[in-house]
Amino acid sequence: MLKGTLQTIILKLLEDNSQMYGYEITQKVKEVTAGEFILTEGALYPALHKLEADGMLETFTEVVDSRVRKYYRLTEQGGKEVTDKLNEAQVFIEQLQLLLNLKPAVK
Amino acid sequence: MLKGTLQTIILKLLEDNSQMYGYEITQKVKEVTAGEFILTEGALYPALHKLEADGMLETFTEVVDSRVRKYYRLTEQGGKEVTDKLNEAQVFIEQLQLLLNLKPAVK
DNA sequence: TTTATATACATAATTTTCTTATGTATATAA
DNA sequence: TTATATACATAAGAAAATTATGTATATAAA
Numbered sequence: 001m002l003k004g005t006l007q008t009i010i011l012k013l014l015e016d017n018s019q020m021y022g023y024e025i026t027q028k029v030k031e032v033t034a035g036e037f038i039l040t041e042g043a044l045y046p047a048l049h050k051l052e053a054d055g056m057l058e059t060f061t062e063v064v065d066s067r068v069r070k071y072y073r074l075t076e077q078g079g080k081e082v083t084d085k086l087n088e089a090q091v092f093i094e095q096l097q098l099l100l101n102l103k104p105a106v107k
Numbered sequence: 108m109l110k111g112t113l114q115t116i117i118l119k120l121l122e123d124n125s126q127m128y129g130y131e132i133t134q135k136v137k138e139v140t141a142g143e144f145i146l147t148e149g150a151l152y153p154a155l156h157k158l159e160a161d162g163m164l165e166t167f168t169e170v171v172d173s174r175v176r177k178y179y180r181l182t183e184q185g186g187k188e189v190t191d192k193l194n195e196a197q198v199f200i201e202q203l204q205l206l207l208n209l210k211p212a213v214k
Numbered sequence: 215t216t217t218a219t220a221t222a223c224a225t226a227a228t229t230t231t232c233t234t235a236t237g238t239a240t241a242t243a244a
Numbered sequence: 245t246t247a248t249a250t251a252c253a254t255a256a257g258a259a260a261a262t263t264a265t266g267t268a269t270a271t272a273a274a
Binding site: 003021022023024027041045046049065067068069070 | 249250251252253254255261
């Protein structure tokens with residue numbers, strides 16, 4: 001129903017943390033959701049590549065302990081996109097709660 | 108991210124309304140969400156057929172004004188499923204709000 | 215009167231998105 | 245030397261939704 005949820009999550013994490021690499025993102029998601037959301041690589045990397053191709057993210061690499069890390073950062077366009085996506089997500093959640101009656105009606 | 112959202116919405120509407128036909132469901136969704144969610148037939152009917160095939164829904168038809176209506180009702184199994192699906196949705200929404208920081212932290 | 219809109223069902227092609235599986239490579243703990 | 249953790253990536257397949265059709269009746273508008 002809500003397309004681009006994963007993109008929204010990635011963009012939001014990068015808004016809060018300014019730069020992150022893929023593996024770090026998977027760990028952050030696991031940590032924040034107490035293990036409820038598991039972000040698999042098969043979902044993450046294609047999403048990152050698409051966001052980069054769309055001009056929302058830019059990258060640079062660093063070598064730490066002989067391992068390559070590919071860091072992602074929001075572009076200016078990406079910065080604007082976060083706001084829009086978050087608003088969309090907010091509306092979506094509210095409507096879903098309405099439909100599912102998960103939000104008790106205010107008297 | 109959350110699979111089966113549409114199914115959950117359908118099951119919940121049928122829990123509240125005991126019997127509904129397809130077109131009625133599309134209108135209800137539109138009405139409740141003030142036009143924000145548009146449930147297209149291409150999404151709805153396959154979902155209804157699958158829920159029926161899975162034993163969650165049962166059907167009967169009625170003719171009103173020379174037009175056939177196919178009504179759907181929850182089966183016993185469907186009744187149990189609603190509860191599970193709603194719990195899942197609740198957890199999902201909470202985790203998503205955590206990740207997107209849409210729920211202000213309580214001080 | 216014929217065109218558009220609303221009601222009511224359904225399916226098929228395509229696209230999008232995610233899961234699962236696989237592959238490479240290094241570091242460390244068992 | 246085997247398992248786990250770190251770190252990237254892609255490919256096959258499945259699931260779900262969008263878009264496009266198709267049939268059919270009723271009614272309001274042009």
